[in-house]
Structure formats: C-alpha cells, structure tokens
Amino acid sequence: MATNEPVVVHEDEPQVYDEAETEEAEQVMDESRGPLEESGCTHTDESEEEMEDSVAEDMHRFEQSFKNITQRYRLINRIGEGTFSTVYKAEDLLYDQYENDWNLEEKENSWFSPQSKQRTCRRKPRFVAIKKIYVTSSPMRIFNELDLLHDLRNSPNVCPLITAFRCHDQVIAVLPYFQHRDFRDYFRDMTVSEMRSYFFSLFTAVQAVHEKKIIHRDIKPTNFLYSPTQRRGVLVDFGLAEREGTDWHACNCSYDEKERRHRYQTSHYASMKQQFREAGQAPPPPTYPKEDTRHSRRANRAGTRGFRAPEVLLKCTAQTVQIDVWSCGVILLTLLSRRFPFFHSADDIDAYIELCTIFGRRRMMEAAILHGQVLQTNIPTISESGHSWEKILLWCTNRNKKDGAGLTEEELEAVEFMKCCLELDPLRRITAEEALRHPFILGREGANGESSEAMQLE
C-alpha cells in the first residue's frame, strides 16, 4: 500500500439517505441486485468531456465533505454508480511521492523496453478510480471488501487496492484506473477468438481468487472491466465476496452419493411416492402444511439476478467457489446469444423457472434433490428434457439449421466450454483451474509462445 496515513479531514456535511435503499444494502443474507441496476458507464478517453450538472454537483459535495482529498486527488468524472458505491475517475496528484507497485504498465514497460521506460519518466497524469462506499454499508462489510482486496493484491487480473481512507463514516477505496469499454458496446459483435481472450483473462482472475478460497459472488460484465483492444480485463467489486466456508452448514450435497441416496429414500417425500406406487395409484397433487413448523432455510443469496448459480437459487447452505464459475458461464451465454441480459427474472423462483425451461424438468428436479429440495411444477412450457444449447443459440441469433445456417465449428467449441461452466451440479462443474486448461481457452491466439502482454507493447 502506498500509505497508511489518513487524509486530514474536516466535518462531513449531513447527508440524506433513502431508507429503502439502506434496508436493502444491510440485508446481506438476502440481497439481490438487478442485472441492469448498475450504470457501469465508461468513458473511453482521457478528455474531460461534458458532464451533467448533477454529476458536477455531486463531485463538489464529495470534495467538500472529504475536504483534503483535493490535495491528493483531482476528481475528473463520475464513472460508475452501483448499489453500494459511487466510483469516480481522478488524477493521483501525489503519484511521484509514493512507491507504485500496483502500476503494471510501468513495471512492464521497464521490463520489456528501456525506451518505453524513458517515455514513462515524462510527467504524465496517473489515473485512479476512487470508490466511495455508501455510508449505509455496515463497517463489517466495508472491512470485508478491503480485507479481501488486500489479500488479493498480487493476484493477476484482479484490480489491486492502492490505499483506502476514512473520513468519519465515509470510506473510500483507491484503485488504479483501468481503461475499458462498456460491455453493452461490444457484446453483440465479439468474435469467438475475442471471447477466448476474454475468458482467458476472466478465468485467470477467478482462478487466483479461488486459489485463496475466496468466493467473489457477483461475477458479471460490470464487475469485469475489459479492454477489447488490449485483450485484457480486471476483476473488480469484492463488495459481496466472502471466504469459502463462512456460515457453512451441511447441505444434502455435502454428503457422498451413497449417503445422499439413503437420505432421499428415507425422506417423507420419497416414502409417500413409494406408497402410492405400490398401491398402483398416481401420487396426489402436493399439499402444504397449514402451519409449517420446519425451520426456514437460510443461505447467502447475495449476487445479481440472472447470474446466480442453481445452488444459490436452491439456498444451498454449503456453497463453494463454484458459484462463480456458473456466473462466468452466463457471461459466455450472453456473448454467444448476443442477448444481454440473457436471464431476466423478477425473483429466485422466476429464475429457477427460466432454468427449468432450458434444462427441462428432469434435470432441474435432480438439481433440486441434490440440495435436499423438491421441484413440483405444472407449468406447460417446462418440458421433460428441455432444449439443446445449439437450438437456443440459433433461436437467439435468428438462424435456422434447415437453411444451412447452423453454429460454426468455433461456436460449437465455445458451447462445449459453456456447458462445462453451466453444469447444474457444482461438484461436476469445471473449476477455474481446469477452465484455463480447456481446449477452448488453450486455443486462444498468442497462447503458444507469444504472451498477450508482449503483444500489447508492440
């Protein structure tokens, strides 16, 4: 970290909060972000382009309440507004007074080319992203985010934390500014080869995070800042991340297959079905106890709708890092289908139904049983065995196999990889480490010999 010394501050201005927002932000166990909630608006050049009055006002207010911040940083623009923070682009005014291990560009330049090192000696502005975490976030949650970022400071493709400051109840995290493009600008026309690079970069980050037994919990395009020209991205936003095993309770999926089968066979549900089968009768429609005395099932569901793994939807109490791999699979599905957001559910039940429509009743029933849940549905659009990915992708991209416009070889290779990520059973789902060795990822350009970093300097 560049410094431990806090910024000298003056009194905060009183602020007004929306109570509903506070409540949502504090329900860590039950929170849900909508897929389009964040404005990950991205400015593609360094110019201080036109800014809305309200943004200028907001920045001014921030500078006033965190007064001496202006001695260290010059705010340039507001670049993101999420559920839990506002992010600003700023110039680091005291850059030359600190060691800047985080500056990979500088490190690489000095490593690869003495000439470019000379170039960087010239005074050029250094940009940072200042993440102003809403004061309504609990201190534990803020600490958690900074603590995990600190643990991940040397992880490839994870945006490192430079430093953090507190002024009364306002905490800011300072990160290197990463030039990237808004996902919505490029998801429609990314080639399969570009997807390879995207996922190589993303899985490099995810693997590093998982190696430290950390679950990100909120992998989605706005939290993976990608630069298509550099073919490189960084993972950000550890606001919902947690260490694997936090709040862990045994779930049906924690037992081995033999034990799981035994538990199922001795369950009330299975024995009731058995009784009716033996009597040669169809089981009656399901009923529910008027007063259910069973404990309600609580599990961490934090994340974003549409990117949640089936085990999260099923409230699995033994969730693992594998939930992140599912979310990566959803991003690939978005790219291949050219539909963003691909899933658009109102709640978890809706989200499960969306998956049932694709995977079919039989497989979703198995997925539910794996976590000790039962699926009952009479929705006519849910078929027994669902639809193939190929068919779905052709529908989404308005192509028809009969017209000879099937998926290309390359696309089929990407679909194979996507299927491994979108495996319903987290125990069988590909791990991030395995993903990096998958033929789809290995086939990326520059994988044999040339490193993408070296290419970028040319």
Ligand SMILES: Nc1ncnc2c1ncn2[C@@H]1O[C@H](COP(=O)(O)OP(=O)(O)O)[C@@H](O)[C@H]1O
């Ligand atoms: N280091 C960074 N460089 C450039 N932009 C960033 C950086 N960090 C965050 N942002 C922008 O701010 C947005 C919100 O940041 P994030 O950490 O995801 O906060 P939140 O928890 O509010 O979602 C991101 O989607 C991105 O557009």
Ligand SMILES: [Mg+2]
């Ligand atoms: Mg975010």
Ligand SMILES: [Zn+2]
């Ligand atoms: Zn489970």
